[in-house]
Structure formats: structure tokens, C-alpha cells
Amino acid sequence: MSDFFAMGGYAAYVWPAYAVAVIILGGLTLNAVLRYRAAVRELDTLQARRPGGSR
Amino acid sequence: MHRFANPARFMRVSTIVLPWVAIVTALVMVAGLVLGFRAPPDYQQGDTVKIMFIHVPAAWMSLFCYSSLAISSAIALIWRHPLAEIAAQQSAPLGAGFTAVCLITGSLWGAPMWGTWWVWDARLTSELVLFFLYLGYIALANAFDDPNRGVRAASVLALVGWINVPIIKFSVDWWNTIHQPASVIRMDGPKIASSILIPLLIMAIAFTLLFVVQLVVLMRAALIERKIRALRQLAAESASTEYGLAGTEASA
Amino acid sequence: MPSFAAIIRRDLRLAFRQGGDGAMAVMFFVLAALLFPFGIGPEPEILARVASGIVWVTALLAALLALDRMFLTDWEDGTLELIRLSPLRLELAVLAKCLSHWLVTGLPVLAATPVVALMLRLDPASLPMLMAGLLIGTPVLSLFGSIGAALTLGARRGGVLVSLLVLPLEIPALIFGVGAADAALDASAGSFDLQILGALLAFALPLCPLAAAAALRQALE
Numbered sequence: 001m002s003d004f005f006a007m008g009g010y011a012a013y014v015w016p017a018y019a020v021a022v023i024i025l026g027g028l029t030l031n032a033v034l035r036y037r038a039a040v041r042e043l044d045t046l047q048a049r050r051p052g053g054s055r
Numbered sequence: 056m057h058r059f060a061n062p063a064r065f066m067r068v069s070t071i072v073l074p075w076v077a078i079v080t081a082l083v084m085v086a087g088l089v090l091g092f093r094a095p096p097d098y099q100q101g102d103t104v105k106i107m108f109i110h111v112p113a114a115w116m117s118l119f120c121y122s123s124l125a126i127s128s129a130i131a132l133i134w135r136h137p138l139a140e141i142a143a144q145q146s147a148p149l150g151a152g153f154t155a156v157c158l159i160t161g162s163l164w165g166a167p168m169w170g171t172w173w174v175w176d177a178r179l180t181s182e183l184v185l186f187f188l189y190l191g192y193i194a195l196a197n198a199f200d201d202p203n204r205g206v207r208a209a210s211v212l213a214l215v216g217w218i219n220v221p222i223i224k225f226s227v228d229w230w231n232t233i234h235q236p237a238s239v240i241r242m243d244g245p246k247i248a249s250s251i252l253i254p255l256l257i258m259a260i261a262f263t264l265l266f267v268v269q270l271v272v273l274m275r276a277a278l279i280e281r282k283i284r285a286l287r288q289l290a291a292e293s294a295s296t297e298y299g300l301a302g303t304e305a306s307a
Numbered sequence: 308m309p310s311f312a313a314i315i316r317r318d319l320r321l322a323f324r325q326g327g328d329g330a331m332a333v334m335f336f337v338l339a340a341l342l343f344p345f346g347i348g349p350e351p352e353i354l355a356r357v358a359s360g361i362v363w364v365t366a367l368l369a370a371l372l373a374l375d376r377m378f379l380t381d382w383e384d385g386t387l388e389l390i391r392l393s394p395l396r397l398e399l400a401v402l403a404k405c406l407s408h409w410l411v412t413g414l415p416v417l418a419a420t421p422v423v424a425l426m427l428r429l430d431p432a433s434l435p436m437l438m439a440g441l442l443i444g445t446p447v448l449s450l451f452g453s454i455g456a457a458l459t460l461g462a463r464r465g466g467v468l469v470s471l472l473v474l475p476l477e478i479p480a481l482i483f484g485v486g487a488a489d490a491a492l493d494a495s496a497g498s499f500d501l502q503i504l505g506a507l508l509a510f511a512l513p514l515c516p517l518a519a520a521a522a523l524r525q526a527l528e
Contacts, residue, residue, distance in 0.1 A: 004092070008096055008101040008102035009101070009102075010101055010102050010103045010167055013103055013106065013166060013167050014102060014103060014105050014106055014163075016163055017106045017109055017110070017159070017160040017163040017164065018109060020159045020160060020163075021109045021113065021156050021160065024152045024155055024156050025152060025153075027152075028148065028152045028269055029265065029268070029269050029272075032269050032272040032273045032276065033272055035273070035276045036272050036273075036275055036279070038276075039276045039279040039280050039283065040279060042283055043279050043282060043283055043286075046283060046286050046287070047286075050290070132521075132525075180478065180482075184475045184476075184478060187471070187474075187475040188475060190471070191471050191472045191475065194468055194471055194472075195458060195459070195462070195468065195472065198459065198462035198463050198464065198465075198468055199461060199462050199463070200463070204461070204525070204526070205462075207525045207528075208458045208459070208462070208522060208525055208526070209458075211458060211518065211521050211525060212454075212458055212472060214518075215454055215518045216476075
């Protein structure tokens, strides 16, 4: 198991590489989802406030 | 025009399809990572070859996203298609993300292998230029008070910069570079071991699916934001007519 | 009204009357280049090694100075509309604009290069190749720059944005220009770099006006 983490001595390079990928790609995905949810919430609020539904 | 090109239809279809694509993406990603970590170390590069499973798919995606950006931009310019404009604008940050991952993981791989974090050779430099092209696209699209003007100008930029994509791809063939020459997409087929090739291709598929998921989510968000803006504008206009600012309506 | 020559003549007349752009470009070029000995230190060996690079970079930045105004004043006062509606093809008008930009900024910078290069302790043997490279490279800067200038018409903070857009496109010219100058030192493949620069110019001459004209049409809608 510790061999796995040591990555043949290159741990200082391999793990940061994977971390960077997770942070950037995961961050973009999370941003996308949060932005979508916020948009949906705002649309619902707007449509609820307007009397008589959509025109 | 194309059947799926209608924004409302896009929303309906994506609502149904997106969850499944997301699940498949997660499964493929896990499969790729597991196979990648179980691959044997390279006799020359040791375990740093595992960086390749991130670096190479990210590089391929950086080019793929830019081509998708350029194609959407062309469609947006020629046919003024609203979905194409949205697709182009939303894919730029995603492409920039893949390019950044490619550049950073490349440095992390180059440091132990080449003994340097960066070298100004043809491939690295042109990939860096690609990153700046993405940033330039985003900056240009947001630089105008009229957002439509911004997207149109940025679309022209995207098309002008498309020439960088073949330059990046063939840079290792045309110039003496420190970067490895092509070993997968070549005329006589890939020349790396299948224990490395298979996880690599799986990760490439996973990254592509991830891009699709991210793009569809962002496009849905952008379409809803457009609706919100339209509703707000409608509300502002009707409020002004209620108060007689338009001059004709007496009361609501 | 506007013909190819008429556009150039008008731009040159305006440039002389206002005296601004050309003189500013040369002054910036000289001053910026002369900052380097203060920053790097005056040792001749170090300066000589980086002199060609410094000349190229500062020439690039000097040419950038006038870029965002290439079309701006004409766009604001309606001349650009007139040009678009005239029988002259918009692409040719862009070419005329690039030529006048080069005449007003690139050519004076080129003329100032020997002085600056020698002040930066450039090996005189490299000077002909440096000049040849700049002679081909400065029009390339104007051509790629026209695309950035056209794209950013009416944008907020257009000046900075033009630099962000144009500098990545200029990097190949920079690489080969400096390569030509440095290669002359060991009498090797300097001509190869010049040939690539020439190819860049041949590539930019027809294609940049096309792209810039497309961008102008977007701006004029």
C-alpha cells in the first residue's frame, strides 16, 4: 500500500498532477452545477412572483 | 435547420439524457483510473508514466474543445444560431481548464524526466498560445456592453486561432522538440504497450464525456439565464407602461 | 471617395499633423530598450547576448501602442462606414490601413534599431540579420495587429485587450526574428529563420486582411 503512495519515488510529481486535475476539472464541473441550480432557483422565484403565471 | 437545434427541444432532450451520460461518465472515469493505477511502471520513466493518463487526455481535450469552439463559432457567425453562440461561449472556460491541466501536469512530468519544468520548444509554446487564445476569447466575449457583439467578435477570434491546432499537433514532427513525438495518433498506428494504451484511451473517453456533461449543464444554465433576462426586461417594460411612461396605457 | 492610396495618404497626413503615433512609438521603443541596461546591469557580455531579443520585444510593444487606434477614430467619426460602402473592397482597405500603420510606427522603429542595438552592445555582425528580420517582421506585426484592432472596436479597455489578443499571435515572428539575428553570430542557419519569417509574411498578407475585414463587418452592424 505504501508502495502505491510512494509511486516508485515520484510521489511528489504524480500525486500533485492528479490533484491539479481533480481541482481544475472538478471545480469547473462544480461551478457548472452550482450555476445551473442558481439559475433554476432564480427563474422559479421570478415566475412565482409574477401574477397569473407566464405571459 | 437541425432538429435538435431548437433551444426548447435542447432543454427537453438534455433533461432526459443528461443524468445517464453523467452516470456513464463517472463509471468510465473510475474504470480508467483503476486500470491506470494498476498499469505496470515504465522501464524508463517509472511511475511518472501514470501522469500520462491525465496529461495526454487533457492535451487531446484542449484541442478537441478548441475545435468545437471554432465550429460553434463558425455556425454562430454564418447562421446566427443562438444555441451555437451559447455552446461556443460556454466551452471556452472548459477548454481553458483542460489546457491548464495539460500544461501543469506536463511540467510535473517534465521535471523528473527532462530535468526542467519548462522549455520553450514548439509544442509547449504553441500549447501555451492555445491557453492564451482561450483567455483572449473569454476576455473579448465579455468586453462589450452589448453581449451579442462580444460573442460575434470572439467568434471571429476563435476562427482565426484555429490554425494553432494543427500547429500543436504536428509541432513534434516539424521541429526538433524535447517533447516526445507522436506515439498514439500516427500513420502506422499506436506504438505503446496496451497495458498503457487501454487506460489512456479510456481516460480520453472519460474526459470527453466529462466535457459533454459540463457543456450541457452550462448551456442549460445559460439558456435559463437568458430566459431570466428576457422576463426581467418584460417586467421592466410593463412597469413603465403602467406608470404611463410609454404614454398610451392608462392603467395596468 | 476612398481608394487604396487615398486611405494611406489620409492616414499619413493625419499622423504628421498630430505628430503623435510615430514619434511616440519610436520614443517608447528607445526608452524601453534603454531601461534594460539599468535593470540587467551594464556588463557588455550579458547585454550582447540578450540585445536582439530586447530589440524585438520592445519593437513589438511599440507597434502595439498605436494598434487600438488603427480603426478607432475612423469608426467613431463614420469614415469606416464610408469605406465599407465604397467600391473599394474592405480587405484592401484593411491592407491600406496596415501599410499606413507600418509606415507610421514600424518604419521609424526600424530606422531607430541600429542606434538602439548598438547601445545595447549588440554584436555588429548580427545587425544586418536583425534589421532584415525586423523589416519582414514589423509588417507582420501590423497585419496580425489589424485583426486585434478590428475585433476590439468599441470594447471596454480596448487597448489592453488588443495586446492580450495580438501578442500570442506575434510569438512565432518573435521567435524566428531573434533566431535570425542570433544565428548570424555563428554564420549558421540565419537565412532559414528569415525564410520562415518571409513565409509568415506571405501567409499574413492575404489572410489577416480577410480576418480583420470580417471582424470589421461585425463591428459595423
